Amino acid sequence: xxxxxxxxxxxxxxxxxxxxxxxxAVRTVWQLLRESDVRLSEAVALDVPDVxxxxxxVVLRETREGGVFEADVTSATAAQLAELIGTRQSGPVxxxxxxxxxxxxVAALFRKVTGKSVHALGFTRQVRxxxxxxxxxxxxxxxxxxxxxxxx
Numbered sequence: 001x002x003x004x005x006x007x008x009x010x011x012x013x014x015x016x017x018x019x020x021x022x023x024x025a026v027r028t029v030w031q032l033l034r035e036s037d038v039r040l041s042e043a044v045a046l047d048v049p050d051v052x053x054x055x056x057x058v059v060l061r062e063t064r065e066g067g068v069f070e071a072d073v074t075s076a077t078a079a080q081l082a083e084l085i086g087t088r089q090s091g092p093v094x095x096x097x098x099x100x101x102x103x104x105x106v107a108a109l110f111r112k113v114t115g116k117s118v119h120a121l122g123f124t125r126q127v128r129x130x131x132x133x134x135x136x137x138x139x140x141x142x143x144x145x146x147x148x149x150x151x152x
Contacts, residue, residue, distance in 0.1 A: 022113060024084060028084060031076070039122070040107065041062070
């Protein structure tokens with residue numbers, strides 16, 4: 001099964017993450033999805049107390065599996081989270097115009113900017129992890145090998 005359409009390249013993600021017309025809250029969700037096993041629904045459900053900036057960890061409470069899990073974040077993502085949270089002690093982490101950011105908004109903007117599903121971020125990360133490399137290898141199907149031709 002050809003899954004190359006499900007992969008997103010580093011260039012596509014880097015371009016999306018620097019797109020200034022997209023709110024920082026949305027770009028930070030994308031970054032979180034790119035670098036961790038956090039699902040989109042879990043990311044947008046994060047509240048300020050779930051972010052432990054000093055330890056660069058987000059605590060996931062609303063997971064499919066039930067239970068509480070932690071996900072590490074990079075220092076760059078931690079800095080973006082700190083900017084989004086500011087001095088707030090409570091409320092949702094990801095907000096736009098004072099309301100919690102929705103998963104549908106995040107997904108729609110990613111598709112608008114990249115032409116791909118936001119779930120491609122997670123799929124690409126899984127492929128990289130499975131292959132033991134930081135870069136997904138998109139393998140083109142080789143043309144069928146033809147047998148020797150008969151002389152005319």
